[in-house]
Amino acid sequence: MSWNTFGRILRFTTWGESHGPAIGAVVDGCPPGLALAEEDIQPFLDARKPGQNKFTTQRNEPDAVRILSGVFEGRTTGTSIGLLIENTDQRSKDYSEIAKSYRPGHADYAYDAKYGLRDYRGGGRSSARETAMRVAAGAVARQVMPEVTILAYVAEIGGDAIDPGNFDADEIARNPFWCPDAAAAKRWEALVDEARKAGSSLGAVVECVATGVPAGWGAPIYAKLDADLAAGMMSINAVKGVEIGDGFGAARLTGEENADAMSPGEDGPEFAANHAGGIAGGIATGQPVICRVAFKPTSSILTPVDSITREGEATQVRTKGRHDPCVGIRGTPVVEAMMALVLADHKLLHRAQCG
Amino acid sequence: MSWNTFGRILRFTTWGESHGPAIGAVVDGCPPGLALAEEDIQPFLDARKPGQNKFTTQRNEPDAVRILSGVFEGRTTGTSIGLLIENTDQRSKDYSEIAKSYRPGHADYAYDAKYGLRDYRGGGRSSARETAMRVAAGAVARQVMPEVTILAYVAEIGGDAIDPGNFDADEIARNPFWCPDAAAAKRWEALVDEARKAGSSLGAVVECVATGVPAGWGAPIYAKLDADLAAGMMSINAVKGVEIGDGFGAARLTGEENADAMSPGEDGPEFAANHAGGIAGGIATGQPVICRVAFKPTSSILTPVDSITREGEATQVRTKGRHDPCVGIRGTPVVEAMMALVLADHKLLHRAQCG
Amino acid sequence: MSWNTFGRILRFTTWGESHGPAIGAVVDGCPPGLALAEEDIQPFLDARKPGQNKFTTQRNEPDAVRILSGVFEGRTTGTSIGLLIENTDQRSKDYSEIAKSYRPGHADYAYDAKYGLRDYRGGGRSSARETAMRVAAGAVARQVMPEVTILAYVAEIGGDAIDPGNFDADEIARNPFWCPDAAAAKRWEALVDEARKAGSSLGAVVECVATGVPAGWGAPIYAKLDADLAAGMMSINAVKGVEIGDGFGAARLTGEENADAMSPGEDGPEFAANHAGGIAGGIATGQPVICRVAFKPTSSILTPVDSITREGEATQVRTKGRHDPCVGIRGTPVVEAMMALVLADHKLLHRAQCG
């Protein structure tokens, strides 16, 4: 079936296809009395917006969000918040050939196998266009928890990683890659441009750090903070892996190496390290919550790949539309949004049970 | 808050602490008319059972499961299935010192920060003992989908990986490590024994493969098959990372390398590769569903680690109880169980919408 | 908190205020491949639409629904269906005095007590305008179960009941009261007109009958068909009571009188009576599902009633806006819609577990 709702207390539901008239979201369970206007949401959408430089798809959408309900005189009312973005640059013609055959690596075949039909225009519902509404909902989530700061950045493109020694948070907004390492950003420019020109694509790793999360958020056993983050991140288009803290690296450490020793601090314990990524037993420890997310390379490439038609005949597919050479780049604001949505939900969950 | 239920249609709810009188689960939404007896569940519990060799904790529990409801004359009735295991070997005394201070790497501090109190006996609810009930529930899930076969094995311990060329499924049950590579199993024997003797611990990577999953299972957008797997796996104690298919490796491939080309086959398409791990757009493609799970090293080690007391004073903690030198080993049947639970739930979800 | 979603498999979420720019709904979990167009939904909205005669509010809304997603080439795709109706006749000025004081019988005080603020324009989210989206969602639900026919009608206004002996289904659409008894309709014309002129209002009882529901739909114990119907009906504005079958009348019968005797029939049992209203143990028996719903009189009346201001001072409130003298009349299509939504959801729930 389809399941377009995420969250437990702060829930959002999205709708809309890549080439339909509009996309939208309903954010439910938001506390009343929070300041909220379109201006609080739009900057995050602008950050994700396509067509901003040659490293992202040339589809050109203003992505102007409208708040249609749930806000009165500039404050949330506690009722459901209706958000809507009109699709303006749809160019359905680009996709006419796709109707007949399945693009390898895309969801085309799987959707057809599931539903017996599919909206083939730009991937329909399976398009990453849906993530615009996550970014919008994420902006609402941020209003719910002003105590938390979230920062996501690209840590690796095409296997070329940033040097942690070069980390500069201010650098992130200065380059088109959300890259905190100026030297890496320079290298990536060549790398991504080369892939783009070759009609190829590259994968990426995005890291996300949330500071200010108080110890105690999280809901064992099956709504663990890390489990909800894993679900949220893995639900993003093109994501194939999620790590908390050291992640797979922790599997290569000994117990002594991996232990985050504690000592008395001003406000609760001080930790000697954060291998755990700020989560133990599914509950926040008060350290920064750290998540790493692997994006596969964009499946839409100019190189022809063997495939089949809807009738099961052999064919070759070469995706000509407008595509990102590295979806991980535009995925970065989406990772931030999902982090915000999971944390804000857990703030409310914690308050429900623990007052 | 706490959230002890997993699943959407086939749901299970667990209860019980490491050192309480019993642990249990309720499995709800199971189809009627399936053959189910304690003998269908017990073998999976025996596989997970502690105390079987020197590489796992010496806690000795028979883990005999009882079906208390939902089955009549050997068949499921469609009503809620009550499962119960009595705790017999609790030795609460081992843990008396733990009451006063927090074990680094454990959930002790986080639980206390959240709830203001905790059951410190053996970790209470945060103990991996809870996973016994997942294994029991997983055995029910297997009955729901006889068409699917699930196999999990340890692919790496302490950074020492199996050689895929040596893969032999029959080997898995022949060694205490669920290792499909006889040569690796031999190396791990020394490795784990050394860690055990040193009072240290090791991490591990577990792989899980499900064959027979038909194309179409999965529920976009927020109950994607991979998102639910990520949540389920990340909710297992000590897990810090989850990958689907090539996972983080996919982030280092180009679009051409990562494409799973399709050609006409007997029953649906044949795929030239399975980088996607059998899932596209959150929906099964008909290929084997492949998941990799990273377990951190056991946090309970004999080496003293700096910590604090409940009163916030500096202390050192050295965990003397009975522990696994590598929790990933006993986590293997739990990974299998979670795979079964997610897939069986999605079988029913798919049927609900698509008939 | 707020909770704007109803259903388990076929779920819908509504948003929008009485005097906001638009109202909307997202219908999720709908099976793919069903024929669906705006023309399938509009007639049900037209039936509920205000301003059609002097017995309903003179607010004049075209209530033209747009399908914004989830349908492709005339068929549902299985993805979330976005529905939207623009508010065109809002006249916010009518309500300016209401901002300062609470209308007795309305939700004004309760919303303010809960949220600390409220959208006072026409009741904001608490307005019955929200039910337009239930009617729209209900039209989708009908497409899900062509085997079921639903008929609601007004059985009583202001204590004046229909005569079952006069029941004529064809009569229902012929009068402005959804009344199946021509004689009663005539009486009600005078009754309701008198109340309207006096600035008073009347309560009503609506009955709803669903035929074609197969034995077996329903989900014990906490998603019983009757429990879900009770929740759905009680969630409609102004509803204060729900009965299944004989309802409170059954409390006055003996066991012999209340027994629905069975005898062998062509397709399953024949029943000698239907005191049970088609539901036993929360599961459909195959008989018509019968539900009765009590609507209180409209709270908006011209007679001044004692009340308090937001500051807690004594005042009197007299509601001048445009209102229905009997909300039960326009509630009838909403009752039908909720019946459709509950039954369609249970069709899918049944299929999920029982194939």
Add this chain to the structure above:
Amino acid sequence: MSWNTFGRILRFTTWGESHGPAIGAVVDGCPPGLALAEEDIQPFLDARKPGQNKFTTQRNEPDAVRILSGVFEGRTTGTSIGLLIENTDQRSKDYSEIAKSYRPGHADYAYDAKYGLRDYRGGGRSSARETAMRVAAGAVARQVMPEVTILAYVAEIGGDAIDPGNFDADEIARNPFWCPDAAAAKRWEALVDEARKAGSSLGAVVECVATGVPAGWGAPIYAKLDADLAAGMMSINAVKGVEIGDGFGAARLTGEENADAMSPGEDGPEFAANHAGGIAGGIATGQPVICRVAFKPTSSILTPVDSITREGEATQVRTKGRHDPCVGIRGTPVVEAMMALVLADHKLLHRAQCG
């Protein structure tokens, strides 16, 4: 499917059949730090317990509850609370004939139509025995909200109602009918005894009043306090109708009669009446929350009733087992429990969103 969980934040899940080895519940989401022991639960179970006098079934169960998890050193830990009651007096033999044919008015036929098989021993899962676990869970819910007092009583048996002028809360515990009117209790003794001797049965109406519920609890639109109460009450065995406040009586009032006028009071408004039953727009107004529940007469009667066998042949059924001549009597503590469970859940829901 089956759905054995109720609630949103404070959730409980029940399992167990009338004649299985035990019945149980898991209460999840309970706040930590509350005093809870078996002694807090047992009195409520004793009140519901069968076999206490000739007016209730002679089945003799001690119904001794055990807390198996979620409580440590006398306090709730915030984790899932496992509750268990062993079935001791099962006498399966009484029901051997029932296996072959369907008892009219019971869920026998509906369960079989749904699941294709059923546990026929004492009604299996459809037995009112399940309600014992609601009473146990309800006792936990009471600990969650010490500010609220709940009182249920029988207001009518076999059509003979109490006289409100005779209402004496102290009388309720003094007679076997939970009757607050001593004169009515005397009449009912003859009435119920007569029905019992005749092998017949009677219906009843139960009223439930909760005082101390603060204005603001409740969750519009689809988790309205009254909608959740309606669902909870309607899910109780044998219930066919639910009213809030004046219920169906409100449908016979004019708007002036039905208005609950407000005036300034010490703590919030004073209300001149409570036609609304303490709920407006799905949210508590601060007045007592009032609910009325209709129980049909027990379906198990000695008078033979026409029915069919599993093979579809005509037969007659006469239920010989041990049964209540009026299930509404023993339903009274269950109504109280459901009121407690709904209100406690809404306390936590309100806190989640509104702090």
